[in-house]
Amino acid sequence: MLTLRNRILIALAAALVLGGVAVVYVVRSAPAEVADAASAVQTGARMQVLTNGVLSTVSANDTRGPRSLTDRKCDRAYAARDTVACLVPVDALTGTRLVVMNSALQEQKTVPLTGFPNRLRISASGRMVSWTVFIDGHSYATTGFSTRTGILDRSTGRVVESLEEFSAVVDGVPHGAADVNYWGVTFAADDNRFYATLSTGGKRYLVEGDLAARTVRTLKENMECPSLSPDGSRIAYKSAIEGDPKKGWRLSVLDLVSLTSVPLAEVSSVDDQAVWLSDQTVGYGLQRSDGVNDVWSVPADGGGVPSLVVEGANSPSPVVGA
């Protein structure tokens, strides 16, 4: 099997080689695109997104240029190191499942799941994979919804079916309530510490977890869908406006040392688990009113303005192969 990147390279090469006129044609009529393609060939850096549920990549240097679509369909996807993860669409017979693949999109591990795909994250090392599904098909804006969040350790093959198995300490007190839901895991570099969202009693908390110890403890209230920066110093998250999810969410960044937050320049409601495109930039999906999504980015320091990264796409991953 060809790797995804090699397939793209071959496709590009074929585009240049097939037919003698092709080279002349492309050079004379689309200089910009050829330049972009050439730079992609040189650096190989690609950004993975979903194009209406189709696993796709764009050149990291020209994210709004030509896009390569694969045959793989996912409701949510992520890529880290040499690993691609996909929550496949719910199927009448099989339900959803997590599919973990190598960079050539060869399946390496499948975890059957019950629920509706929602969040997906791979640790930077590629070892840990975490997913969140809605159990009864609801949204974060409704009350009484139910999620299930699990973790796969690829090195051992061990699966945590649900974080609800872990011991939770809420506001310093051991917590025994049955209404606990978890969603949106992000992993630290040691592949043991993680952050996630815990909801109980109508409140949503940022929690820090210890995978080996099977514990979590709350850090701050009204912080959801954490995303740890590559340098491990900050967490991008969404928080319900005025504490009411029906009013939408604001994207912010929390400094883990000072525990102070800065709202980002994106003022539209962001219902997504952001990704760090670099230590300075946060990426996220925004949906138009007709259901078409776009990937945007915004500086992580609260300044600047949002910029369009990939049109008609969502579920972005950090650039790999740079």
Next chain:
Amino acid sequence: MPSRKAKAAGAVAGVLSVAAATVIAVVSSAPVAAAATNTFTPVADTYVDNSSTGTNYGTSGQLGVDNSPVKRIFLRFTVSGLTAPVTGARLRLHTDDVSGSNSPAGGTLKAVSSTTWSETGTTWANQPAVDGATLGTLGAVSRNAWYEVDVTSAVTGNGTVSIAVTSTNSDGADYDSRESGAATAPQLVITSDTPTTTTQPTTTPTTTQPTADPVLVGAGDIADSGSGDTATANLLDGIPGTVFTTGDNVYTNGTTAEFNSYYNPTWGRHKARTKPSPGNHDYNTSGATGYYSYFGAQAGPSGRGYYSYDLGNWHVVSLNSEITKSAGSPQEQWLRADLAANTKPCTLAYWHKPRFTSGSNHAPDTTAGPLVQALYDYNAEVIVTGHNHQYERFAPMNPSGAADGARGIRHFVAGMGGAGFYSFGTIAANSEARNNNTHGVLKFTLHANSYDWQFVPEAGKTYADSGTNACH
């Protein structure tokens, strides 16, 4: 909405000028009519290339057509606002201002039946079939110039038009796409009659009063503690006819107290003309007793939740997605017997949980398949559901979800009755229209052998979707 989002969505699309009569020399066939022209830019345009079969070029500023490698252009226009019959339509394309954009053969224009291909997702490998009639052919084209082709046969009125450009010449042409900007983007220039008020001879002053065709109007996912249902009930105040509901009439648990507190002051104003259906929230009260006691006999036999009635030439069926729907179940058997006994030429059915939906919160309910199959077997026209809090319209489809222009049923998700909106997930095949920021009601005008649908938005909003289909 922030303007930058509109930009991302392709703000150049839309009506550029109304009644810009300068573009086309009007050949007027009706002396009493003046011609108006409406110019539309594409809502989507892209090209595909068989030398890179998995690549999408939807964001490119250029549209290539060629035969070596094979490149095909796809253009989609949304024609709206026409109030008179179309008398002519021309597609205008501008060649790119770069060396090599010229060609001895500018390409052949053909109609495309698919109107749901994606600008950023279409590739050679998944391109829509170029399955329509040949509309016209462009001869030699030069660099940086406008060319136009008569495409009147592809434009029948308001609606969506998809056109492909193909070439058999290995020296291809390059046109500017909508991303190139308004000055060079493709244009669809439509000429229509503007009837004057010249009096027509009146011949039959008899007593025959035209009877208004029946109206069926409603939505689902309606009354909570918010204000959405107030806005949609206000719309009902101005729309006569029968009111349908597609479930989740009241939140959160369908109790009698909730019906009295939330539903009754708003949609309850129209209770006497309402034919409801129940949803999962109505069934949060065991047996949906709050629902059945509130609506009484109008909800059909108490506790059963499925029933039918006739409106004009139409047979209308209200079903219950919250009980078993399997083949052979009492409900499915009843439905088949009800449809077998029906003598009306057109049929519409509604219930709560959608068989087809692009919503991100509730997956398509495959357990509704046997009901869809029964309706398809008896040539029904329309299915309306809710459950996902949004509006969605599908092309006519068979029970498997494949486009079916001959016998297909048009599915609507009308979950915009008042509750808070849900997001969309992956957009399903054959989904033709979607919205999740406008509460409203869906109005059907049930003609003798056809129907009109119209999304009626809440006051202050502008989202629109309407159309007409014949009965099977």
